[in-house]
Amino acid sequence: MSHNFIVRSQEALTNEQLQSALAKAGGGFVARRQSAIDQVPDFEQMRDQAQAVRQKSLANLDIYLAYFEQQVEAAGGKVHWARSPEDLRRIVIGICQQAGARTIAKGKSMVGEEAHLNAALEAAGMIPWETDLGEYILQLAQEPPSHIVAPALHKTKAEIEALFRNAHQLGERDLQEVKAIVDEARDVIRERFLTADVGITGANMLIAETGTAVLVTNEGNGDLSSCLPKTHIITTTFDRVVPTWEDASKIIRVLARSATGQPITSYTSFFSGPKGENDHDGPEAFHVVLLDNHRSEILASDYREMLHCIRCGACMNHCPVYQAVGGHAYDSVYPGPMGAVLSPLLRGYPQDYELPNASSFCGRCESVCPVRIPLPGLMRKLREQERQVAPPPRVNRTLLSSFAWLASKPALYRRLTSAGSWLLHKLGRGKGRLHKVPLARGWSQQRELPLPQGASFQSQWEQHLKDKAKKSSPQGGGRG
Template identity: 45%
Template sequence: MKRGSGQSINFRDNARRAIENTTLRRAMRHATESFRQKRSDAIVGIPFEEWREQASELRKTVIGDIKGYVDEFAVNATKRGAIVHRLKTAGDARDLIGAILKDNGAKNIVKSKSMVTEEIHLNKHLESLGLRVIETDLGEYIIQIAGETPSHIIVPAIHKSREQIGRLFCEKLSCDFSDDPAVLTNTARGILRQEFLTADAAISGANCYIADTGSVVLFTNEGNGRMVTTLPPLHIVVTSIEKALPSIENLPLLMRLLPRSATGQTLTSYLSIITGARMPGAATGAKQLHIVLLDNGRSEIANGPYREILKCIKCGACMNVCPVYGMIGGHAYDSTYPGPMGVILSTLLNGIENAHPLLDATTLCGACAEACPVKVPLLKLLYELREMRVDKGYNKTAESLGMAGFGMAAKNAHIFQAGQTSARALWPLAGFLSPLTVNRLPKPTNRTFRRRFS
């Protein structure tokens, strides 16, 4: 979704506010530390590097011919009774999904987690049509009743403490206060069970789709994904075009990498492979299955220099190791996808003119690229996008002037020396003007490297 010009993301202010929020800081530290630990434990004793290499090659093959895999999938899924829709823009997808639900007279809709529906702001649209949409993943349910957006692509309510969730449930669901996760989970379970059994329609995402069988695949833990894909008579799958796997025989590789990288599990509690609509006389599956394959700028990315970001399998490992994400959480990015992959994908999906401030959200430490299970060259892409930002003039004027000045000085010994001298002389003044920045920098030395040898 394109933001209008002049509405670029105010990342620096968001980040500053996030850093001042001690509850958020505590929650993020706990979450990213424990995810990092779980992931490192999960990749011990397995040929992780070998699998990464294989998965990287496989994903490269897919993004080299997305259209071919979409075509093959559409043919095979249609054979099995699914209705496949290929849509260009977020607006097209919203309109179509709204129309399908309206045409079928659906009023109550249960949803299982889908980041693509967040990307296209689907819930807001459906609510404007008078439809009732209930998120059923516990984390998504929490942020839905709080009126917020996800702050992590795997654990959407990661920024909230148990006390906050307890108070929220108490207020919105009129139940007694508890901060015990088991009690809170049980409260949500009771409410959502009724929703599953009475819903007219379901919307889910898909972690991947399989070209040679026409299947969609969901990795879930809670069971809500299974509920929404088996109980309501109408099921709409919303996913994006790059999530193809060529063959069902490729699935074990993804199964070994995705849960380990996401939550440190060997495998999620449930893996659902759904191929087509319910057959006559069968007892499982939606009678009507729609599969929405959204482009929303991805074909263009696939043809450009940053195409490798589309290898991403949305595991969240890069976020959990990112020092910036760990400090500020997902909301500061003001974008559907946060963290290192989010910075890159958001810049490409929303346009550099809107998303350029996000390119500040990196220390260029490269931890993300090391963690990525499909070897997306995240560090390289971040570098290249930052270069592109400079080329297009979206970096700050002060940064450009500073860099031009340094470039000049670095070529001329006299200017360089003058710079060092004035830095020493002006240091107390600089500290007075911008204490936060200056306190983090090393103090200019009296005995410089050059002077030692002169």
């Protein structure tokens, strides 16, 4: 498959199943988030508090991480440091081999995806079973996730039904209703929790004061993956640390509201070490593997704010580009606006420089981000960086400098734009839109160009100033 965003986007735009899945899912997230934040009087203040927690955490990361490690070890667990995805795979496989693992119950873990952990476990002779419903569907389909909260968002019900019929071989049954599909997945996956030797989960946060990992889910599979197997491994990144439980609660308040429009997710789980003497259940061994993978460099760079991300997915739910092409076009575990910044920083592939350009800069991502990450600003910085490495073609530079020259001559600009507007209306033959745009056929393959309606901005602005001057003059519209 192509690694080129433009090629992948074009494929996505002509994929009818994907377009139908995106159309069904997109608006739901936006409406639910809006309704959840309408129910609290102070969501903006909650955002400020969450942002302050992330700033404070990253400013003193070394202290909080050292404390976190100390607390985990005091509780009988072990913290491992993985500089690269290879390190993470080696550490996790080593723990699994030590536990004599054959099967592994896996909860959703972005880091597991980032490090391609499943393939490595399989190559080492183990069977990793995904237990999050979305991830399980994708494991059957052998596809990567397309959304950080709803990984199988791109799949239609009919596709999932076909996957289940093929994989489960349970004979004739009715899988028309979503409930029937979910019930079948529950039956199949439950068995795997009971037989797994190791459970691997991610973590949304790490609380330094008690060495606790926090995991938010809506399916409860994280609890079962962590409690039933004898060994629990948490894979996450070191930047997830927050100082205290109070700080964690400030993140939790904005996380679920921004992600799924819930005040809180169905399960918010806290893991603090292995089973204690008086505990009825829990793992006998507890490991936390913290991945760096260039995050130390991001921390020390102008892009540090990207590490504030709490992985809610709101930016992609509100992004017109993501909503049009879906997550696979980004060819990364991290799609949408957050991925457009994070992927080039983590991977630095030459083709990743297309990602910060996949934005209209409408600013919706920044306006909904619960921790106020200036995503368009960070994308702009990446674009500037790209210009230094690979200057745009001469023709683009000539066009831009011609535009700059024209924009500095208001009278000429006005005359040319009104002539252009007249010409476009002639070409549109009164239909109000153009199906094919001269010199931009590629652009108009997937969309129509709405033609300018009414007076231009400049003439409206002139009129507005005239009206204003009239009202404020002594002979104007006011009463004498």
